[in-house]
Amino acid sequence: MNTPIQLYLKDLERSRGDLLAEMEQEAREKEFPIIGAQCGRRLMIFAMMIGASKVFEMGSGFGYSTLWFGHAVGPLGQVTHTDGDPANTEQARKYIGRAGMSDRVRFLTGDAVALLTEDDGLYDVILIDIDKQDYPKALTAAIPKLRIGGLVLTHNATWGNRVADPNETEETTEGIREYNRGAFEHPELATFLDPVDDGLAISLKLDASVRAGLPL
Ligand SMILES: C[S@@+](CC[C@H](N)C(=O)[O-])C[C@H]1O[C@@H](n2cnc3c(N)ncnc32)[C@H](O)[C@@H]1O
Numbered sequence: 001m002n003t004p005i006q007l008y009l010k011d012l013e014r015s016r017g018d019l020l021a022e023m024e025q026e027a028r029e030k031e032f033p034i035i036g037a038q039c040g041r042r043l044m045i046f047a048m049m050i051g052a053s054k055v056f057e058m059g060s061g062f063g064y065s066t067l068w069f070g071h072a073v074g075p076l077g078q079v080t081h082t083d084g085d086p087a088n089t090e091q092a093r094k095y096i097g098r099a100g101m102s103d104r105v106r107f108l109t110g111d112a113v114a115l116l117t118e119d120d121g122l123y124d125v126i127l128i129d130i131d132k133q134d135y136p137k138a139l140t141a142a143i144p145k146l147r148i149g150g151l152v153l154t155h156n157a158t159w160g161n162r163v164a165d166p167n168e169t170e171e172t173t174e175g176i177r178e179y180n181r182g183a184f185e186h187p188e189l190a191t192f193l194d195p196v197d198d199g200l201a202i203s204l205k206l207d208a209s210v211r212a213g214l215p216l
Helices: 004-012 018-030 037-049 064-073 086-098 112-118 132-145 171-185 208-212
Strands: 054-058 078-083 105-109 123-128 146-155 189-194 200-205
Touching (some): 004 037, 018 086, 037 064, 037 123, 037 146, 037 200, 054 064, 054 112, 054 132, 078 086, 078 112, 112 132, 123 132, 132 171, 171 189, 171 200
Parallel strands (some): 054 123, 123 146
Antiparallel strands (some): 189 200
């Protein structure tokens, strides 16, 4: 996506360090989908805005989004990296080690929905970036593991604008549509969808009685 506004944003966001730039280059070469710099910046800032110290990522790939969150939580925080592919986990370990953040990242390999469901932690931020047809399951797993005032941040919420195309009926698109509807209607979530850069759905967890009083 290289619309004039995308190019303008890219121009504003030039400097972000050599390691992230190296990972972006690797993603380009291997055609591996990462959140990208504009989304990484948003994830890091959102996490810092709520003073996040515990982040759980569902679908971490080779650690690009993990590194942004690592910056957000600082040396005393913890980011949980999850991926179904052990090769991605190994590569992420190397990058996170080079960033000097091994102490603040926990690596789990397996199905992120099962790993979060079995986890007994409570998180400030949960990132959803797994296979798109599984987004509704991911939301169901995420809500009880999020503290009140915590955020679910979900990538690809507009999915190349396919969510708005009535002729588009792919399982992945339907998964994201169901996710977005569920996040907007959930009685404990206040959600908005930022359409920049393939869409980021941002949901704030609230007590249901507070949510019920809002004009949502
Ligand atoms: C879009 S990539 C993640 C990119 C990463 N968030 C980033 O921006 O650096 C999606 C990753 O999720 C993994 N994945 C897909 N479904 C999964 C699942 N159910 N559980 C764990 N990992 C999954 C894939 O192996 C892939 O590495």
